[in-house]
Amino acid sequence: MRKANNMKRIRGIGAIAFAGIAILTLGGCQQGSATKDSNDGEGGAITLQFQSLSDQPDAQAAVKAIVDEWNAENSDVQVEIVQAGWDGTFDKLVTQFTGGTAPDIIHYEASSIASFAADGYLADLTDYIDSDLKSDISDGIWDSVTQDGEIIAYPSTLQSYMVFANADLLETAGVEIPTGETMTWKQLQEMAAATTTGETYGLGWGLASPTATIMSLALGFDGGFFSGDGTDASIEVGEAELAVPELIHEMTYTDKSVDPTSLTQSGSDVLASFYGGKAAMTVQGSFQATNIANDAPEGLNWVALPPLEGSEGAIQAANPQTYSVNIDSEHVKESAEFLNFFMSGDNLAQIAYADALIPSSDSARAEVEKLAADNPAWTQVLKSGEGLVGPPFLKVEKYTEWKDTVATPAFQQYLADQITADQLAEQLTDGWSSIAG
Template sequence: AEELEEEIVVPVTIKLLHQFNDAESAKFEEIVADFEKENPNIDLEVERNNEANYYEKLVTTIMGEAAPDIARVEPPKAAQYIAAGYATNLEPYISEDFRADFFEGTLQPVLKDGSLYGLPQDVAVLVLFYRTDMFEEAGIAAPPATWDELVTVAQELTKKPDIYGIGLFGGWGSFEFYPWFWQAGAEMFEEKDGKLVPAFNSEAGVEALQFWVDLIYKYKVMPEGSSTYTEDDVKGGFFAENIAMFTSGPWTIAGLKENTDIEGKWAMALLPKGEKEASVLGGMHFVVMEQSEYKEEAVKFLDYFMQDSVQVDWAKSLNLLPIKKSVYQDSFFQNDPLMQLFSKQLEVAKSRPTIPEIGEIDDLFGKAIQSAMIGAQTPKEALDEAAQKAEEILERQ
């Protein structure tokens, strides 16, 4: 009997693969150490891989039957792995209440036939940033709440030759455009005769892109070079008082707070709405690999990581958004108007589609947006051409 007891305490080793940045990685190691203290029977081996070949490496381990027990993956990859049967169905391990505490949009990429195959690990969402000093100077009382108000406000803020009301950019492909696209009521795909077909060149899709183009050429409230701008370009304009509004996520806050020149001169608001309210989600997910021999232990760690106290600590120390609704009730977040704003925007935020072909199609979509922004094609021409190519990609499957 004594021998048996000794065997029982031999810890099982589970492996977790991630690509956190330096600050996140250091904090994560602390959480892992606390978890191991509480669970002496589980040894959590953490491997960090920040190389460009992160996903190649992961697939190689899967093919070699040596997959980690848990992996941190981006939404399109999560969808691919779930479709390929690499990820574990988590339904047997989680309760309805646990599931209900996540924002609906964050679960979309890891849902298959109504079952969850992963959990959100972090979340980001686009909101509107604006220069309060420029607003005051122009006598504008509040940030715009609708597309029409955005045009009016941006016109009042634009001054020749180089001060613009708003900076939206095409250099990141489609990411920045998605909120406006969804607000117009557009969708990327639709089902036709049991097949998925491109729908982004619908009337609503064209209307959204026309709105962006009009901001540049008709209303002249956005720089002409916007098609190739990245966030850094627009942020630079915001700092220099050349751009009064732009859209960004929580990752921008630390940089704004560090810049003493604009201290007290900026604020955030919900995105102005079109037909409907919408924003776009960014973020990562944890999946438990189907190959794992220790699924229960893997889920036990995820459960630990998702505890409110751990999530409060994680979000607070890294300036990140909590992924669970309940955490926004914590006094720290309750008293932070920025966090409350993000939580409101999250309620109407959506994930980008996660079909396996999305990488290629999103690329076409981004190029179409840029083509219309430089005036090479009309929004309709650009989206029609991209939709035709997207249809060919979908038919290859």
């Protein structure tokens, strides 16, 4: 009797153990299976999940309007917006892709999405892209989203770095607002020195994450940092590459016209000092033009200055925002069709205008010029867009890795005056060799 009881118990344990193992294996299966999110809806309509990062209210509304228009016209392919923010997107995508829960359509930017393309998570869109759209966007920009001959994303809007100035403070200091096509670094340096007073710094520059800004502006001095592509890329840090950090360093520690605190802050933190009149000028991404227009205190007389010109011209890196398609999506074709619609001149112009970014396609640019005809800040934004070229780092497979673990701490140390320019160059180069192996 007792034995029988024992047997029963043991069988019970077996059942529990079996259930446990079953749960584990089921869990494992789910992890392996692809997109569970693109469920087929009622009546055969499919739903595409579209993870959008456009988080400024105007841009969010513009994206929603476009998606609503598509949904009204295409009852069989419905698009659902999954709103996310820019912060932490890389980690989020890593988790989503590894866990097999990534959305169908993924919004991001060229330099970071390249890692996911290299890891094989993005669909090749070469054959899906509308031929009119293809010819509407320059080859240079297409090049920035091409990897191993595959186009892995639609490039949508581009950011440039712009100098915004408090016109009243400039006037008080007796500085004339530059009006030329471009503005040299020398001009910026002189204006910053002239506007620096006891309480005000000439320039506030949010360089807490300095790498992207420096790498972009360095192109104006022909500072490319990398040559070659994929895993064969090599780094060179010479005078051209160090020109921009050295100028910032000189302005901060020799001229004392750049607020050293601002160098450790984010761009939006520095905007607060700019609004408060503690900095006469600030360097920001062009998209901040929208925020400044919305948030600046009344009476702040702000202007956007002409694009910064280095020894090689007013050149900055074209690192477009991108829309990619998950390779494991069951509806790659439909996703690409939606993106063709999304990227049409009118639609892209709406998004670019709302975000104060430069659209990638010529037709959208023409449209934005019409939309922004009476906005002086926009003239400068569009002007700075003319000098955007594909930077070498977009072709480098381990760029994100180098940027986060080597370049950012090294630039931070240099900008905090902890190391010399030679040590900076050494850290950047040695760090790359240890990463590239």
